[in-house]
Amino acid sequence: MNSDIVSQYKGIYIAMYSAYDEAGNVDQDRVKKLARYYVGKGVKGLYVGGSSGEGILQNAEERKQVLEAVMEEVKGELTIIVHVGANSTREAVELSKHAEKCGADIISAVPSIYYRLPEAAVENHWQHMIDSTDLPFIIYNIPQTTGFTLSTSLLAKLAKQDKVIGVKMSGESTFELQQYKETGGNEFLVFNGPDEQFLAGRIMGADGGIGGTYGVMPELFVKLNRLFIENNIEEAQELQTQINRIIKKLLSYPSMYGACKYILSLRGIETGAPRLPMLPVLPEHHASLAELNREIEETVTRHTGA
């Protein structure tokens, strides 16, 4: 494994939505078009099949179809992290091996959900994925949905392995994020998860971010990241505030995924409705989402000149 992991992989990763046809089946052409849309936006890569990607709502075959389409379209142009987490260890290992076969760069996983598993079971679950390929592994910590909080002691244990290169911290505590960074050390990647706190996460030690709302405004997160790197905290804070006005509106719809997908459709990128039980947007939401799309595009122009 490359010793300078952080400089190799740090940056902005879009937690990419999945794309379906009108009947709700995975549509590989649409997946490819969406992946292509993100090339040239300045992001480091894509996080495929995560929360925003609804991997957990798809069967293994569908998850493979999504990844295969992404790899066919953008392999070598963007760094691809694949979420392979599944309830059964057997399925997660199958997806891990498939990711390696497709040429993905990194695998990542949430714990198994539903059963309130003890830490030893979660560790064993992750270890099977880690051992099943030669790919680097990023722990996905998202306690508000899984009910499992990664402890610093488990992180320290896992991070001793060369293959375990980082953590995606989607929990909201920037104190915990900082503790993960301190525990993992300088050569251990920490990605900020809550997009509303990107700047806070970076200040507390994150090396970049992985987020779902980046998908409708990647340029703004790339700019925000640059402002942080340039130590222009005042302007960064101002931009994060504007981003948060947008996120607050996105969160006010029955499903944020549906809202983001509708906004993408206004730009000619069709991804279908979110998968049930995620609620779709309704016709009555269309006008306000068109307005929000305009707000995003104006903000991008104002901040990047694009």
Ligand SMILES: CC(=O)N[C@@H]([C@@H](O)[C@H](O)[C@H](O)CO)[C@@H](O)CC(=O)C(=O)O
């Ligand atoms: C809890 C949750 O879903 N968090 C999202 C954020 O991108 C989130 O949608 C955003 O901050 C809006 O709240 C990401 O951390 C999840 C993510 O990256 C993913 O889709 O895998």
